[in-house]
Amino acid sequence: MTNDILPRSVQRLIDEFSRLPGIGPKTASRLTFFLLRAANEQSAELSEAVRLLKSSTRLCSNCFNITEIDPCPTCSDDARDDTLLCVVEEPLDVVAIERSRVYLGRYHVLHGVISPVEGVGPDDLKIAELIQRIENGDFIEVILATNATLEGDSTALYLQRRLMPYEVKMTRLARGLPVGGDLEYTDEVTLGRAMEGRQELI
Amino acid sequence: MTNDILPRSVQRLIDEFSRLPGIGPKTASRLTFFLLRAANEQSAELSEAVRLLKSSTRLCSNCFNITEIDPCPTCSDDARDDTLLCVVEEPLDVVAIERSRVYLGRYHVLHGVISPVEGVGPDDLKIAELIQRIENGDFIEVILATNATLEGDSTALYLQRRLMPYEVKMTRLARGLPVGGDLEYTDEVTLGRAMEGRQELI
Numbered sequence: 001m002t003n004d005i006l007p008r009s010v011q012r013l014i015d016e017f018s019r020l021p022g023i024g025p026k027t028a029s030r031l032t033f034f035l036l037r038a039a040n041e042q043s044a045e046l047s048e049a050v051r052l053l054k055s056s057t058r059l060c061s062n063c064f065n066i067t068e069i070d071p072c073p074t075c076s077d078d079a080r081d082d083t084l085l086c087v088v089e090e091p092l093d094v095v096a097i098e099r100s101r102v103y104l105g106r107y108h109v110l111h112g113v114i115s116p117v118e119g120v121g122p123d124d125l126k127i128a129e130l131i132q133r134i135e136n137g138d139f140i141e142v143i144l145a146t147n148a149t150l151e152g153d154s155t156a157l158y159l160q161r162r163l164m165p166y167e168v169k170m171t172r173l174a175r176g177l178p179v180g181g182d183l184e185y186t187d188e189v190t191l192g193r194a195m196e197g198r199q200e201l202i
Numbered sequence: 203m204t205n206d207i208l209p210r211s212v213q214r215l216i217d218e219f220s221r222l223p224g225i226g227p228k229t230a231s232r233l234t235f236f237l238l239r240a241a242n243e244q245s246a247e248l249s250e251a252v253r254l255l256k257s258s259t260r261l262c263s264n265c266f267n268i269t270e271i272d273p274c275p276t277c278s279d280d281a282r283d284d285t286l287l288c289v290v291e292e293p294l295d296v297v298a299i300e301r302s303r304v305y306l307g308r309y310h311v312l313h314g315v316i317s318p319v320e321g322v323g324p325d326d327l328k329i330a331e332l333i334q335r336i337e338n339g340d341f342i343e344v345i346l347a348t349n350a351t352l353e354g355d356s357t358a359l360y361l362q363r364r365l366m367p368y369e370v371k372m373t374r375l376a377r378g379l380p381v382g383g384d385l386e387y388t389d390e391v392t393l394g395r396a397m398e399g400r401q402e403l404i
Contacts, residue, residue: 005300007270009258013251019244020233027224032255033294034223036268040256042221047253049215050245053237056211066238068209092235098207 010036062133064109064126066091074107081105083140085168087130087159089113089147097145105143108133113151114158122158130159134166141169148175212238264335266311266328268293276309283307285342287370289332289361291315291349299347307345310335315353316360324360332361336368343371350377 006014010032017028035043059065060072067073074080074094084105088094094107110125134142144159146152160170175193177186186194208216212234219230237245261267262274269275276282276296286307290296296309312327336344346361348354362372377395379388388396 005297007259007268009251009254009270010268013255016248016251019248021236022229022232029294029297030224031222033292035252035255036259036293043252043256046218046221047249049211049218050237050252051249052211053215053234054242054245057209057238066209066212068211090235091238092231095207095231 059109063107064111064129065094065107079104082138084143085134085137085139085141086143086145088145089152089155093145093147105141106139110146110155113146113149113155115151122162125155127159127162131162131166134163134168139168141171143171143173145173148173261311265309266313266331267296267309281306284340286345287336287339287341287343288345288347290347291354291357295347295349307343308341312348312357315348315351315357317353324364327357329361329364333364333368336365336370341370343373345373345375347375350375 013032013035014025014028017023017031018025023031035046056068057066058068058070060067060070060075062071062075065072065074081104084103085108086097086103086105087108087110088097089110089112091109094109097103097107108126108130110127110130112120112125114120114122114125133139142163144156146155156172163170174197175190176197177183177190177194183191215234215237216227216230219225219233220227225233237248258270259268260270260272262269262272262277264273264277267274267276283306286305287310288299288305288307289310289312290299291312291314293311296311299305299309310328310332312329312332314322314327316322316324316327335341344365346358348357358374365372376399377392378399379385379392379396385393
């Protein structure tokens with residue numbers, strides 16, 4: 001949209017919304033005009049929530065998850081298992097695992113994956129900090145829970161080599177059919193992994 | 203997402219984004235975590251743009267389009283034709299028509315359509331103000347450019363009846379094949395209207 005048709009402050013918000021991932025100019029103007037029609041309160045609250053997001057959050061100095069208090073609630077929770085460490089790519093992965101309610105150990109957030117294409121090397125991730133935690137901690141098992149993607153797999157492989165000197169068991173999340181998934185609609189790679197990882201019925 | 207997994211300020215922004223149309227909880231958390239990783243500057247600018255949106259815009263007291271100055275630039279533009287009035291549902295419709303660059307008359311924004319289902323009657327729209335403008339103005343033609351929907355059509359019909367006493371020509375936008383459109387993929391109603399409205403080649 002050209003700048004002279006719309007008022008400057010309207011165009012400005014459309015431009016800001018368009019900078020967000022997955023939001024094109026059409027969606028951005030739909031959102032902006034929605035806010036124009038909505039109660040003043042709603043845009044005030046959105047503005048405030050965006051403003052406070054950064055100022056009231058930081059990274060936990062121990063696990064590097066996003067938190068309002070340092071160390072984060074998960075790290076300072078005494079009820080959690082100190083011998084289990086789950087290494088993930090992003091803070092949202094912690095949320096996903098927590099929602100599954102089957103894991104009660106500690107976390108470590110790498111903040112990315114090794115990706116030569118995007119110029120991300122091991123030093124750009126929280127890997128040195130991970131090694132330090134394993135050196136100083138009582139971990140028995142480290143779950144390398146990076147994504148089931150090419151980059152996630154290579155990062156896990158890299159971590160496996162780096163952590164070899166420490167006496168910890170290293171594991172990856174199982175690959176297989178998603179629960180509720182149809183065999184017919186499962187891609188052949190996943191199906192192959194499900195076949196290889198088949199489990200005996202007892 | 204449950205509140206105890208995520209920091210409060212993160213959850214708060216996810217909730218605010220989720221209140222926007224077409225943004226579900228998944229998209230809302232993707233946007234929030236994107237902002238967490240982006241430069242501080244970007245969230246500061248977004249917050250400010252949202253905050254200023256309402257405070258620096260108002261409705262033009264003449265045409266009811268959204269504007270920063272009253273009367274709006276379109277109403278105060280002397281080069282525009284004072285005998286032509288285009289009535290639209292929303293401010294975004296003005297943007298769409300302006301982009302087509304074929305119309306150089308005045309506008310009137312109704313801010314909605316008559317919709318008994320949603321409890322919107324004629325008094326909820328800027329219809330009294332439209333009639334006043336037509337009474338006081340020099341309009342020769344009024345283009346009822348509401349959407350080509352059931353509600354848009356009935357609102358146009360209602361306006362046509364209300365404006366009958368005034369000596370103005372009333373028109374609707376043409377229906378037909380979209381430019382670049384395939385006959386094969388055009389729905390039968392549009393094709394029927396295109397057939398009825400066929401034009402002689404000269």
